[in-house]
Amino acid sequence: MKAVTAIDQFEESYDLVVVGAGPAGLSAAARAAELGIGVLLVDENPAPGGQIYRAITTTPVGDREVLGADYWRGAEIVARFERAQAGYAARCTLWSIGPDETAAEGEAFEIGLSLDGRARLIGARQLILTTGAQERPFPIPGWTLPGVMTAGAAQIALKSAAIVPAGRTVLAGCGPLLYLLAGQLAAAGAEIVAVLDTTPRGNWLKAAGALPNFLRSPYLAKGLRLMAKARRSLRFVGGVTGLAAEGEGRLASARVARGDAAEIIACDTLLLHQGVIPSVNLSNAAGCAHDFDEAQHCWVPRLDNWFGSSVPGIAIAGDGAGIGGAESAALRGEIAALGAVRRLGQIDLAEGDRQAAPLRSELERALRGRRFLDLLYKPAPQFLAPPQDETIICRCEEVTAGQVRDTATRLGVTGPNQMKAFLRCGMGPCQGRLCGPTVVELIAQANGTTPAEVGYYRLRPPVKPVTLAELAALQQTEAAVKAVVR
Amino acid sequence: MSAAPTSADVIVIGGGIHGCSTALHCALRGASVILLEKDHAGRHASGVNAGGVRQLARHVAEIPLSNVSMALWHRIGELVDDDCGFTSDGQVLVAETEEDLANCKARVDDLTLRGFHHEELIDGKELRRLVPAVSESCPGGVISRRDGAAIPLRATQAFKRKAQEQGASIREGVRVEKVSRDGKTWRVATNVGDFLAPRLVNAAGAWADRIAADLGEPVPLEVIAPMLMITAPLPAFIKPVVIMVRRKLSFKQFGNGTVLIGGGYSGRALRDENRTVLDWRKLATNAGTVWDLFPLMRGVPIVRAWAGIEARMPDDLPVFGPSARYEGLYHQFGFSAHGFQLGPGAGAVMAEIIATGRSNVPIDGLGIARFTQQAP
Ligand SMILES: Cc1cc2nc3c(=O)[nH]c(=O)nc-3n(C[C@H](O)[C@H](O)[C@H](O)COP(=O)(O)OP(=O)(O)OC[C@H]3O[C@@H](n4cnc5c(N)ncnc54)[C@H](O)[C@@H]3O)c2cc1C
Numbered sequence: 001m002k003a004v005t006a007i008d009q010f011e012e013s014y015d016l017v018v019v020g021a022g023p024a025g026l027s028a029a030a031r032a033a034e035l036g037i038g039v040l041l042v043d044e045n046p047a048p049g050g051q052i053y054r055a056i057t058t059t060p061v062g063d064r065e066v067l068g069a070d071y072w073r074g075a076e077i078v079a080r081f082e083r084a085q086a087g088y089a090a091r092c093t094l095w096s097i098g099p100d101e102t103a104a105e106g107e108a109f110e111i112g113l114s115l116d117g118r119a120r121l122i123g124a125r126q127l128i129l130t131t132g133a134q135e136r137p138f139p140i141p142g143w144t145l146p147g148v149m150t151a152g153a154a155q156i157a158l159k160s161a162a163i164v165p166a167g168r169t170v171l172a173g174c175g176p177l178l179y180l181l182a183g184q185l186a187a188a189g190a191e192i193v194a195v196l197d198t199t200p201r202g203n204w205l206k207a208a209g210a211l212p213n214f215l216r217s218p219y220l221a222k223g224l225r226l227m228a229k230a231r232r233s234l235r236f237v238g239g240v241t242g243l244a245a246e247g248e249g250r251l252a253s254a255r256v257a258r259g260d261a262a263e264i265i266a267c268d269t270l271l272l273h274q275g276v277i278p279s280v281n282l283s284n285a286a287g288c289a290h291d292f293d294e295a296q297h298c299w300v301p302r303l304d305n306w307f308g309s310s311v312p313g314i315a316i317a318g319d320g321a322g323i324g325g326a327e328s329a330a331l332r333g334e335i336a337a338l339g340a341v342r343r344l345g346q347i348d349l350a351e352g353d354r355q356a357a358p359l360r361s362e363l364e365r366a367l368r369g370r371r372f373l374d375l376l377y378k379p380a381p382q383f384l385a386p387p388q389d390e391t392i393i394c395r396c397e398e399v400t401a402g403q404v405r406d407t408a409t410r411l412g413v414t415g416p417n418q419m420k421a422f423l424r425c426g427m428g429p430c431q432g433r434l435c436g437p438t439v440v441e442l443i444a445q446a447n448g449t450t451p452a453e454v455g456y457y458r459l460r461p462p463v464k465p466v467t468l469a470e471l472a473a474l475q476q477t478e479a480a481v482k483a484v485v486r
Numbered sequence: 487m488s489a490a491p492t493s494a495d496v497i498v499i500g501g502g503i504h505g506c507s508t509a510l511h512c513a514l515r516g517a518s519v520i521l522l523e524k525d526h527a528g529r530h531a532s533g534v535n536a537g538g539v540r541q542l543a544r545h546v547a548e549i550p551l552s553n554v555s556m557a558l559w560h561r562i563g564e565l566v567d568d569d570c571g572f573t574s575d576g577q578v579l580v581a582e583t584e585e586d587l588a589n590c591k592a593r594v595d596d597l598t599l600r601g602f603h604h605e606e607l608i609d610g611k612e613l614r615r616l617v618p619a620v621s622e623s624c625p626g627g628v629i630s631r632r633d634g635a636a637i638p639l640r641a642t643q644a645f646k647r648k649a650q651e652q653g654a655s656i657r658e659g660v661r662v663e664k665v666s667r668d669g670k671t672w673r674v675a676t677n678v679g680d681f682l683a684p685r686l687v688n689a690a691g692a693w694a695d696r697i698a699a700d701l702g703e704p705v706p707l708e709v710i711a712p713m714l715m716i717t718a719p720l721p722a723f724i725k726p727v728v729i730m731v732r733r734k735l736s737f738k739q740f741g742n743g744t745v746l747i748g749g750g751y752s753g754r755a756l757r758d759e760n761r762t763v764l765d766w767r768k769l770a771t772n773a774g775t776v777w778d779l780f781p782l783m784r785g786v787p788i789v790r791a792w793a794g795i796e797a798r799m800p801d802d803l804p805v806f807g808p809s810a811r812y813e814g815l816y817h818q819f820g821f822s823a824h825g826f827q828l829g830p831g832a833g834a835v836m837a838e839i840i841a842t843g844r845s846n847v848p849i850d851g852l853g854i855a856r857f858t859q860q861a862p
Binding site: 096098099101110112121287411412413414415418420421422424427429431460461462465466467468469471472473474 | 526528533637638639640643647717718742754761763764765766767769770773774776777783784785786787788789790791792
């Protein structure tokens with residue numbers, strides 16, 4: 001690995017640029033570099049690992065039991081990447097992807113990078129986007145109160161800084177990560193007063209058909225272990241149908257509904273989690289086509305069997321290609337790398353197929369139980385689109401669920417891009433990451449259409465903000481100057 | 487609900503602000519109208535522009551239309567039942583040198599002679615009162631006090647909704663594929679079937695040349711992709727919209743503190759894909775101008791950049807008025823990156839021409855004949 005620590009250390013152009021240093025990106029970059037390709041891996045975090053293996057090389061959490069064996073597997077993936085001859089830029093954000101207008105032929109991109117307050121445009125012949133997943137927005141009344149945060153944010157604080165939430169903590173929602181985090185936080189000494197499970201009871205029936213595969217899947221052992229651990233040691237409340245955070249100026253309690261029964265649980269921290277969805281902002285801004293996946297109930301990029309997107313030369317691997325978990329992410333990353341290496345002409349199709357074959361069968365095994373989990377943890381409608389009109393759904397612009405519903409029905413707004421013009425939802429600094437799925441859901445419910453028909457935001461670059469000064473001082477490379485003059 | 491009509495008095499092609507405005511004004515005059523839009527109303531230039539409602543520095547040939555429009559903008563809520571986010575804090579043209587200022591004076595004097603009084607010369611003191619952030623060295627400029635800005639998509643959709651309320655049939659997702667003449671009737675073939683009307687308005691924006699060419703009136707329309715950037719919020723520091731004499735820059739701070747930066751730099755438009763490609767080098771130049779002129783902006787994050795697909799004519803003037811070839815055909819396109827302000831008024835004048843065959847508002851110099859007929 002060659003660390004790139006300043007903007008002028010980048011080469012003019014790379015054969016392959018990989019964006020995101022989680023298991024998918026690390027594996028993709030390593031595989032391509034092992035095959036002799038000039039690779040650059042960039043990530044905005046200070047150290048490799050992505051979300052699952054966050055801070056794997058730097059975490060202050062010393063007790064290996066706390067984060068568990070699955071976490072520490074990340075060390076091997078990072079070690080392999082470090083042995084490979086790939087460039088790596090930490091703390092580097094990619095803010096734009098566009099076609100390279102100066103390229104004579106073939107697949108070529110111009111990408112905008114920013115490092116240490118300086119920006120630059122460089123070339124890339126192939127791109128693999130491995131920017132992973134994000135938590136599905138989980139808007140409930142009171143979720144903007146101090147003391148309420150996402151489970152993912154709590155996990156970042158734990159992994160990178162060994163910070164455990166203060167006081168009485170409640171976790172609420174559904175999905176494997178919720179139980180994992182409950183276990184991790186409990187082991188790290190958090191005071192967990194309850195785990196509120198919102199998994200709709202009816203989902204068990206819907207998922208039953210997918211049970212046989214799940215029983216043969218690697219998820220099973222892990223999942224049962226997590227679940228059993230959480231259930232054994234913690235107060236576990238199932239069948240939660242309604243949830244609100246309450247308090248004056250800060251969280252004081254969680255109001256919980258289970259059918260007609262209500263309960264108020266006093267707490268200092270409420271951690272919310274409603275599963276994860278692919279983080280599509282970058283692939284969307286790059287112009288890749290996406291489809292609505294009914295099983296995972298989210299937008300996923302349209303991909304071929306090398307994880308190539310609808311834009312030739314851009315591949316998407318890891319959870320960004322559809323939620324599959326860490327093991328599948330690494331495998332997808334390697335297959336995407338083989339695809340890119342093949343498109344670069346370094347190996348032929350037969351060789352690509354040969355190398356991909358064992359990866360593909362492992363991938364199939366790794367994903368075997370997925371459908372069961374997707375069906376089981378499909379969120380209930382009231383947690384996708386809050387029924388209470390006052391609930392804020394866009395935190396950047398403070399837009400409520402009622403406003404979106406009203407605008408959809410009264411003004412006949414049929415899609416999120418139009419909604420922006422009326423309510424500004426999605427126009428804040430988060431670029432719709434926190435409100436997009438909810439806005440789509442609310443419009444669909446209000447107009448009696450489906451999320452697939454409603455569509456999603458057209459995202460605008462820069463995908464991550466760059467300052468005016470950075471932009472003004474964009475280094476004009478020799479090639480670029482020539483191209484402009486011509 | 488009865489089935490949507492397939493014939494009407496007037497068919498309008500294009501659901502931008504121009505098509506929607508013309509549809510509304512025709513409906514207000516009692517005509518039956520069908521508007522055909524391939525995407526959704528305001529999907530293109532009309533929904534993504536800078537929202538500048540500007541009379542300042544317009545070509546004289548457009549000023550009469552622009553005057554009609556400005557009067558409508560100032561009572562836009564009455565017209566379309568939505569204020570369209572319209573605010574009027576004036577637009578200011580900044581002169582950076584004495585020579586610039588002399589040119590400004592000549593322009594204002596010329597307008598006065600022609601009977602137009604919306605532009606007013608201002609000295610350095612008034613300039614700095616209006617735009618405190620501007621450099622001490624700027625000797626003055628021109629202000630158009632009734633100018634302002636509105637929210638583009640909201641405005642376009644307000645026209646659409648009002649037209650609908652007045653009985654117009656607005657068909658979104660309907661793409662016009664071919665136009666032909668059937669006696670005195672236009673037959674408009676689309677992806678959902680044929681539509682018929684004796685009168686047809688070509689308001690198809692950056693695609694209007696195709697319709698015109700179909701009808702034997704080819705025009706040298708250039709498809710451009712003007713780019714814009716918007717910043718994170720800053721404390722309020724500027725009220726009017728600012729444009730520069732010497733440099734490509736337009737600048738507007740919204741009520742929420744964000745600043746819209748434009749300058750007429752164009753990216754690349756892929757009109758068949760409904761897509762644009764940004765040119766970051768040009769945006770860097772655009773940012774560089776702001777860096778020079780407004781030092782307090784240097785550290786602010788740019789949160790979004792985009793481009794819209796727009797039609798530009800070689801003389802930067804629209805094609806507006808009856809066809810030079812056929813009765814019952816009207817053109818309304820080619821607004822060359824400044825047609826948003828003209829939308830409300832152009833629709834009113836077009837509806838008048840369609841209904842009565844004439845208008846008192848002069849539109850000389852805007853006809854399609856300037857491109858389709860050889861100079862004598
Ligand atoms: C970035 C940007 C900034 C701008 N800033 C300003 C400003 O500050 N002030 C100002 O006054 N102007 C501004 N403009 C210019 C202004 O936006 C345009 O001049 C104006 O919106 C043109 O309106 P229109 O209705 O002619 O075109 P459009 O809004 O493009 O509408 C044409 C419509 O026709 C439809 N269409 C085309 N072909 C077909 C077909 N075959 N069948 C069916 N439908 C079809 C298209 O889908 C489109 O919706 C700006 C433009 C851009 C791009």
